[in-house]
Amino acid sequence: MFTGIIQALGRIIRIEPRGGDVRLHIETGSLDLSDVAPGDSIAVSGVCLTALEPSVQGFFADVSNETLGLTTLGDAAEGDVVNLEKALRLADRLGGHLVTGHVDGLAEVTAIEIDARSQRWCFRVPSGLSRYIARKGSVCIDGVSLTVNAVDGDEFEVNLIPHTQQVTTFSQRQVGDAVNIEVDLMARYAERLFEKETQA
Incomplete structure (x- = not known):
């Protein structure tokens, strides 16, 4: 983890x-x-x-x-x-969210806009993954834990503060690039539990 x-x-x-x-x-x-x-x-x-x-x-x-x-x-x-x-040790701080390192698929960078000192990034995900992404939920992009600001169909937005831009590979990404995406583990478990309840 x-x-x-x-x-x-x-x-x-x-x-x-x-x-x-x-x-x-x-x-x-x-x-x-x-x-x-x-x-x-x-x-x-x-x-x-x-x-x-x-x-x-x-x-x-x-x-x-x-x-x-x-x-x-x-x-x-x-x-x-x-x-x-x-990998996370049990005594470590959990500063982001629980990430497995099991990538769900590729997303595409569709827009990068200046937002004060931050940047607002927009991504498009495969339709099968978009249902796991929720506003103010967590998502992992290229290994970086981020908070989702907005969701519109198969696209979602996040904000990158200057620190994140400087210490990650986001400084080298541009519109059109593919990135690794892992959806929130809790969303997958919630879906599984809902499936079992509807089948009961």
């Missing part, structure tokens, strides 16, 4: 094809991996990956075809900057 609070920016420094899928070598910059053991989870732009051979410089991660097909990692290139977050 994760919180959607980005701890550092990293970089994909090598993409190695292996038997039909790929292995990534990720440089972690300022992220301290001294407490990360082989097999621990690290969210890479919102995608939960298993850290292999963690070192001072970074780690390796195997990425399956399923993950390549569902996330922006399928179009990743060497040199791409990524958001990083180590």
Whole structure:
């Protein structure tokens, strides 16, 4: 589990094809991996990956075809900057919301507008995911926990404060880009409970 609070920016420094899928070598910059053991989870732009051979410089991660097909990692290139977050510990602060790192699909950036010192970003999601997004609810975009300001059909808006713009990959995104999206876990559980009640 994760919180959607980005701890550092990293970089994909090598993409190695292996038997039909790929292995990534990720440089972690300022992220301290001294407490990360082989097999621990690290969210890479919102995608939960298993850290292999963690070192001072970074780690390796195997990425399956399923993950390549569902996330922006399928179009990743060497040199791409990524958001990083180590897995949540029980004693950690929960500054964002509960995030699993299991990306639900891709959203598209449809507009970026200045809103005082913040930016208002608009995204379009696949119609099958829009029902999980609610005004003032939580959503995770490229691993970043954000609050939904408005929803209109398959589009929704969030505000990015200057800090978020500076410490995440949003500073490199533009209209038309694809981003990883994970809907609020509670919304999925609520839907499941409602299904059981209507079937009873």
